[in-house]
Amino acid sequence: MSVLELLKVGKSYGEGASEVHALSDVDLSVDRGALVAVMGPSGSGKSTLLTIAGSLEEPTSGDVVVGGNSLLTMSRDDRARLRRRSIGYVFQDFNLLAGLTAVENVSLPLELDGISQKAAHGAGMTALEELGLLDRANRYPDELSGGERQRVAIARAVVGEHQLLLADEPSGALDSVNGEGVMRMILAACHRGVAAVVVTHDAQLASWADRVVFLRDGRVADQTMAPPSPESLLDPAAPTDLEH
Amino acid sequence: MTICESLYTQYDTRYVIDERTIMSVRHALLALLDEGPKYGLQLREEFESSTGEVWPLNVGQVYTTLSRLERDGLVECENAVDDDRQRDYRITDQGRIELSDWLRTPPDFSLPPRDELVIKVLVATRMSGVNVHEIIQVHRRAMVELMQQWTRLKEDESELDLGFALAVDAELFRLDSVVRWLDVADGRLKRASLESKDKSIPTMPKYRRRVGL
Structure with missing residues (x-):
């Protein structure tokens, strides 16, 4: 079942001669538990695709369907509720609130959605525990390392009943080891049933995805096929011809 | 013979030679024997295990290499019997x-290898009626897959x-560097096309000589 569907989505900025088409006729479907990566050069429309998928921005044409609900026909308030309840975001620069502790940052979206402070706190602690951050729950963002801050951001994105995780360059400026850790956490969320879309220019991060979609000039130019079993890379029937 | 066939043949010959120098079974076996005397079959199992089974090795290769190491005085046989499987080797x-x-000699990376993918893209830039960006995307997708x-x-x-993880990381970084080069080539060709559709691709004579084009 598709958690996210983009149907012929287009997005233009400006008018007349200065009109710029950021996205044109983009179709994308992401099933429950699937991890999709979107790659493309700067200006190809990757971030626009993500903000439209997360209803932070409206498309000029086409429709976005999240959890079976069309955003096109939804009121502004309903869209805001859907964002809080169903969609989690991970940004390159973490976007944690400096005045709140790690657990307060994670539980804030739940409290905003009307869940009691106690229940929200409990859900926040559970999300942090799953990411190995229980002992950091009461630390403020400036007391955490870059990798820990990003883990808090992921905990905030998957807390509660979020069914869709949208991540824009989620490894940010993290080194390769921490970048891999971020993708492992997103993959773990997918194994629990979350659908995820990760926008990245980094092929190593994208290679964690089930499917990689390539954007070019605002259009889906290509996508990967389901790869054969990785065991084919280790075929013992074909010994390497090496120097003796 | 077309230009493509000619370049491919050159590339293929050179590439196979380069590949053989990348991984030395000879020294890997010496390293395993440095831990203590071993039989040929044991060496094969430990070699495959230490390379995370990324590089399978047949037992014939092991015995051929061992006999050459013995000839060169780098290993010696503890019990000179006819059956290879009964022979116990130790390092000298x-x-x-x-x-x-x-271990301390850096591999010779001073000359760029004759890279098939680079040659394909360079050839594509010179062929009329070929969309080089489409060619680049075909290879980018294959690398990512x-x-x-x-x-x-x-x-x-x-x-x-651990050994397997290190070998997989090395392969991922190698493929990643190919994707990055394709991305840069894509952008560079797009800019060049925008700047002047009539101009041919700028050439770099020294580099061209070194890669043998």
């Missing part, structure tokens, strides 16, 4: 010196052997 002092020197396969191999951290 000369073998230890050879191993130590090899390969990377997806390699990444799957390290997905389960609990069963990840």
Whole structure:
């Protein structure tokens, strides 16, 4: 079942001669538990695709369907509720609130959605525990390392009943080891049933995805096929011809 | 013969030679014997295990290499019997010196390899009626699909052997560097096309000589 569907989505900025088409006729479907990566050069429309998928921005044409609900026909308030309840975001620069502790940052979206402070706190602690951050729950963002801050951001994105995780360059400026850790956490969320879309220019991060979609000039130019079993890379029937 | 066929043949010959120098079974076996005397079959098992089974090796290769090492005085046989499987090998002092020197000798990366993909893209830029961006995307997708396969191999951290993880990382970084080059080539060709549709691609005579084009 598709958690996210983009149907012929287009997005233009400006008018007349200065009109710029950021996205044109983009179709994308992401099933429950699937991890999709979107790659493309700067200006190809990757971030626009993500903000439209997360209803932070409206498309000029086409429709976005999240959890079976069309955003096109939804009121502004309903869209805001859907964002809080169903969609989690991970940004390159973490976007944690400096005045709140790690657990307060994670539980804030739940409290905003009307869940009691106690229940929200409990859900926040559970999300942090799953990411190995229980002992950091009461630390403020400036007391955490870059990798820990990003883990808090992921905990905030998957807390509660979020069914869709949208991540824009989620490894940010993290080194390769921490970048891999971020993708492992997103993959773990997918194994629990979350659908995820990760926008990245980094092929190593994208290679964690089930499917990689390539954007070019605002259009889906290509996508990967389901790869054969990785065991084919280790075929013992074909010994390497090496120097003796 | 077309220009493509000619370049491919040159590339293919050179590439196979380069590949053989990348991984030295000879020194890997010396390293295993440095731990203590071993039989040929044991060496094969430990070689495959130490390379995370990324480089399978047939037992014939092991015995051929061992006989050459013995000929060169780098290993010696403890029990000179006819059956290869019964022979117990140990490293000599000369073998230890050879191993130590090899570990500290950087591989020769001074000359760029004759890279098939680079040649394909360079050829595509010169052919009329060929969309080089489409060619680049074909290869980019293939590289990413390969990377997806390699990444799957390290997905389960609990069963990840350290040697295997290092070998998989090395392969992922190698493929990643190819994708990065394709991205840069894509952007550079797009800019060049925008700047002047009539001008031919700028050439770099020295580099062209070095890669033999």
